[in-house]
Amino acid sequence: MCHVRKVHLFGGIFLIMCFLLSFNYNWWRRYQLMAPRSPPICGGRVPHDTITPLKDRRSFIISAYKDNRNRNIIRILGIVRHKEVKELYCYFCCNSNINAHTTKAEIDLHQDWFGFPYGLADIICTEPPDCTTSFVSVHSSPSTTIHNLTSFKIRNREPGKPTANFTVCISTMYGNYSNVLQFIQTIEMYKILGAQKVTVYLNNCSRQMEEVLQYYSKEGTVEVIPWQIQRYLKVSPKWQYPKDDSEIGYYGQISTLNDCIYRNMYSSKFVVLNDQDEIILPFKHQTWGSMMETLQQKNPDVGIFLFENHIFPQTAVSDGNFSNVPSWNGVPGFNLLHFIHREPGRPNHFNARKMIVDPRAVIQTSVHSTLKQYKNSNYVPLETALVHHCRAPQQPQLSRAALIEDKTIWRYNDSLIQNVNQMLQKFTENP
Ligand SMILES: *[C@@H]1O[C@H](CO)[C@@H](O)[C@H](O)[C@H]1NC(C)=O
Ligand SMILES: *[C@@H]1O[C@H](CO)[C@@H](O)[C@H](O)[C@H]1NC(C)=O
Ligand SMILES: *[C@@H]1O[C@H](CO)[C@@H](O)[C@H](O)[C@H]1NC(C)=O
Ligand SMILES: *[C@@H]1O[C@H](CO)[C@@H](O)[C@H](O)[C@H]1NC(C)=O
Ligand SMILES: *[C@@H]1O[C@H](CO)[C@@H](O)[C@H](O)[C@H]1NC(C)=O
Ligand SMILES: *[C@@H]1O[C@H](CO)[C@@H](O)[C@H](O)[C@H]1NC(C)=O
Numbered sequence: 001m002c003h004v005r006k007v008h009l010f011g012g013i014f015l016i017m018c019f020l021l022s023f024n025y026n027w028w029r030r031y032q033l034m035a036p037r038s039p040p041i042c043g044g045r046v047p048h049d050t051i052t053p054l055k056d057r058r059s060f061i062i063s064a065y066k067d068n069r070n071r072n073i074i075r076i077l078g079i080v081r082h083k084e085v086k087e088l089y090c091y092f093c094c095n096s097n098i099n100a101h102t103t104k105a106e107i108d109l110h111q112d113w114f115g116f117p118y119g120l121a122d123i124i125c126t127e128p129p130d131c132t133t134s135f136v137s138v139h140s141s142p143s144t145t146i147h148n149l150t151s152f153k154i155r156n157r158e159p160g161k162p163t164a165n166f167t168v169c170i171s172t173m174y175g176n177y178s179n180v181l182q183f184i185q186t187i188e189m190y191k192i193l194g195a196q197k198v199t200v201y202l203n204n205c206s207r208q209m210e211e212v213l214q215y216y217s218k219e220g221t222v223e224v225i226p227w228q229i230q231r232y233l234k235v236s237p238k239w240q241y242p243k244d245d246s247e248i249g250y251y252g253q254i255s256t257l258n259d260c261i262y263r264n265m266y267s268s269k270f271v272v273l274n275d276q277d278e279i280i281l282p283f284k285h286q287t288w289g290s291m292m293e294t295l296q297q298k299n300p301d302v303g304i305f306l307f308e309n310h311i312f313p314q315t316a317v318s319d320g321n322f323s324n325v326p327s328w329n330g331v332p333g334f335n336l337l338h339f340i341h342r343e344p345g346r347p348n349h350f351n352a353r354k355m356i357v358d359p360r361a362v363i364q365t366s367v368h369s370t371l372k373q374y375k376n377s378n379y380v381p382l383e384t385a386l387v388h389h390c391r392a393p394q395q396p397q398l399s400r401a402a403l404i405e406d407k408t409i410w411r412y413n414d415s416l417i418q419n420v421n422q423m424l425q426k427f428t429e430n431p
Contacts, residue, residue, distance in 0.1 A: 043135045050062065050225055051227075051228070058081040059088065061078045061150070063076070064077075064152040064154045073124050074090065074127060076125070077121075078120070079121070079252065082109050085107065085121075087104070088107060088140055089138065089140070091137040092125075093133050093151070094128055094130070095132055095133075100137070100146040101128040102143075105138070107124075108124060110258070114239055114241055114249050117247055120258060134153060134157065155262070155263070162266065163196070164269070165268070166195040166270050167264045167268035167272070168197070169257060169271055170199065170274070171260075174204050175204055178205065179332070186277070188416055194288040197268065198223070199223045201256040201259075202227055203228065215427050229252045233252075234246045257273055266360075270288070270359075273355045274355075279388045279409075281387075281388045281408050282384065282385040283408060284383070291384065302378040303361025304355060305356045307355070307387045309351055309353055310342045311342060312340075312343075312389060312391075313341070313392065314390060314393075318339065320340065326421065337410070340410065341406065342403060342406050354368070354387045361373055
């Protein structure tokens with residue numbers, strides 16, 4: 001009797017142990033699957049958006065980059081309420097110690113906040129000596145617990161070799177963007193001209209545009225970075241402060257452009273900074289590669305090349321013979337090949353130049369020029385190239401005769417039409 005009981009007892013313990021082991025195993029498996037995304041032992045939480053608000057709600061962290069070009073620093077890009085945020089601290093979780101090292105940050109505000117209360121700042125920290133951490137946290141006081149903070153991965157620690165010659169940075173796509181045909185043509189043009197990658201900061205677009213972005217992401221051309229800035233700040237569609245209750249201009253364009261430069265600093269030889277309705281078109285060369293080779297040979301101390309912007313108004317459909325251009329019916333948007341007239345430049349107006357830069361030569365950038373840099377800037381003459389900017393007219397009063405005929409885009413007819421057709425075929429077969 002007693003013996004039988006003992007057997008029952010051992011059997012029960014055995015079953016409980018099996019249960020505990022399998023439970024632990026499942027838990028361990030889950031932990032293993034999560035592990036690559038988790039910060040080290042003394043680190044805090046993983047960010048769950050491109051933008052992370054700090055507890056004070058006056059500072060918003062985007063990302064952290066190692067930068068040893070001049071000094072050996074960690075440069076954290078953050079949007080701050082610049083009149084108020086004067087003190088921030090970096091928390092480094094070194095060598096898996098339990099306690100974090102805290103250092104005071106230098107806050108270097110980018111000078112182009114255009115009157116808005118929020119602007120982009122470089123939050124600069126030096127790493128503690130012999131620190132091997134891959135994460136950093138930020139807080140407004142030096143004495144909080146790191147476990148409660150968000151840990152940002154420090155990017156660019158291993159620079160590596162470039163995988164692209166040209167990366168195009170499209171600052172922000174917003175407002176139910178639905179000009180699908182022009183976007184597809186533009187991406188195909190970037191590829192023809194020599195781009196391997198296009199980084200898109202996505203705020204909002206139409207459903208069909210989302211599918212096109214997914215297609216190009218799968219293809220490996222486009223990298224979409226979610227940019228839901230309106231969750232945190234009142235966004236203005238204007239670049240300059242309209243003195244209303246808005247907090248940051250133009251969907252945070254300055255922040256995305258700078259982030260894009262640092263993201264691609266070592267992975268791309270050149271970075272092209274323009275909007276989705278703009279294409280830098282060379283006149284003398286067939287590709288950006290051969291154009292940049294010539295420009296760099298002529299200007300060895302230049303790292304920032306600025307191109308004149310020229311408007312091809314979407315109201316001026318040309319009367320040309322378009323019989324060899326497919327109509328691409330059913331794809332919404334403008335057809336670039338229909339616009340071969342540009343507005344004449346206005347000598348007394350600011351020209352909104354766009355840039356091709358060596359990202360390693362740039363410290364801080366604005367939209368039409370850089371703010372801080374290690375190399376010189378150079379205005380590229382109109383004979384060499386222009387920014388083909390296909391949009392609503394800027395001088396709507398001009399008659400057709402006052403516009404300048406410019407058929408440069410037609411030089412790419414054959415390959416452009418073929419590539420767009422191929423893309424649309426694959427896209428509709430396998431969206
Ligand atoms: C950290 O978070 C916990 C729970 O979320 C909270 O109880 C604690 O007070 C926090 N500590 C600090 C220093 O903020
Ligand atoms: C970059 O350009 C060089 C020279 O034109 C070319 O040989 C190389 O294949 C290009 N790299 C990529 C990733 O396409
Ligand atoms: C764009 O905004 C609309 C309306 O607010 C929303 O339904 C849609 O999901 C948004 N699309 C994206 C890609 O954010
Ligand atoms: C977005 O644009 C598409 C295409 O133009 C349109 O069908 C849709 O109704 C728009 N959505 C919103 C929320 O405005
Ligand atoms: C347009 O060009 C095609 C050849 O590309 C030609 O066959 C056709 O006759 C032309 N049409 C007109 C109206 O000139
Ligand atoms: C490009 O297409 C247009 C419109 O069909 C045509 O008139 C022009 O001749 C073409 N140009 C070249 C270089 O093929």
